[in-house]
Amino acid sequence: MLKLEIVTPERKVLSESVEWVTIPTVTGEISILPNHAPLISSLSPGVLSYSHANFVGKLAVAGGFVEVNENKVSVLADIAEHDYEIDYEKARLEKEELEKNLSRWMGSEEEFKTEKDKLDLAQARFTCATQRRSS
Numbered sequence: 819m820l821k822l823e824i825v826t827p828e829r830k831v832l833s834e835s836v837e838w839v840t841i842p843t844v845t846g847e848i849s850i851l852p853n854h855a856p857l858i859s860s861l862s863p864g865v866l867s868y869s870h871a872n873f874v875g876k877l878a879v880a881g882g883f884v885e886v887n888e889n890k891v892s893v894l895a896d897i898a899e900h901d902y903e904i905d906y907e908k909a910r911l912e913k914e915e916l917e918k919n920l921s922r923w924m925g926s927e928e929e930f931k932t933e934k935d936k937l938d939l940a941q942a943r944f945t946c947a948t949q950r951r952s953s
Contacts, residue, residue: 819825824893825878831877831898834867835837837866839891841884842942845917857886861895861917865945876901876949880935897939900935900947909947946952 823837824831841847844863848857862917863880915939923930 819889820854821861821890822864822893823891824879824895824898826882827896831895831900832875832910834868834870836868836870837872839866841866841891841893842879843884850886852889854886854889856888857884859884863935863942864899865942866893873874876946878904878938878939878946880942899943899946900949904947904950906944906947906951907920909940909944913937913944916940 819835819837820839821833822836823833838849838851840847841859842862843859844862845859847864848859850857861879861882861884862880866879867875870876878898878899878901879893879895882894884894885892916933920930920937922932923933925933
């Protein structure tokens with residue numbers, strides 16, 4: 819088992835023993851199983867998934883870091899929202915608006931990256947809300 823802790827500046831979001839966790843990082847999505855090698859990485863906006871007792875939980879995360887050491891996974895995120903905290907319709911509208919904005923982008927490359935990160939988080943929030951809604 820792994821000890822998974824997810825913390826934002828505002829609150830402790832999760833503290834559970836889990837079988838595995840999948841995390842979006844700047845180098846791609848990684849899956850962590852017990853006895854994983856030590857690791858530190860930056861988070862990318864996306865969906866974090868974890869499993870315990872035949873339950874799969876999902877959170878939309880963005881910003882921050884993940885550290886893996888001695889079967890403990892610590893996620894320090896700027897944003898972390900459980901799927902059940904996300905309003906489906908609001909997430910859908912936010913994602914659509916950001917997609918429209920980026921499709922006609924005229925700003926700088928740096929501003930584009932910031933807007934793309936916002937879209938990635940909106941997509942993660944929408945994905946979480948959609949999967950919860952369909953289950």
